[in-house]
Amino acid sequence: MSYSNALEYLESKLKEERVLIVETLTQGKLDEGEYKRLCGALQGLDLARNHIKDLAQRLERDDE
Numbered sequence: 001m002s003y004s005n006a007l008e009y010l011e012s013k014l015k016e017e018r019v020l021i022v023e024t025l026t027q028g029k030l031d032e033g034e035y036k037r038l039c040g041a042l043q044g045l046d047l048a049r050n051h052i053k054d055l056a057q058r059l060e061r062d063d064e
Contacts, residue, residue: 007056011049018045 021038024030030038 003059004056007052007059011052014045014049014052018042018049021045 021042025035025038025042
């Protein structure tokens with residue numbers, strides 16, 4: 001598996017997890033603690049996805 005395939009796979013898994021969390025949040029059946037925890041999880045997933053995108057760009061530039 002190439003680096004780009006691995007990064008794409010990882011990014012897709014993070015995106016899937018994000019969708020599940022957003023669906024849970026929009027149901028409106030969470031207590032305040034669970035809501036805050038899931039919001040923090042979303043921030044973490046978004047941060048990880050940004051780092052993956054940055055790494056993919058750096059690897060692409062190194063290949064040129």
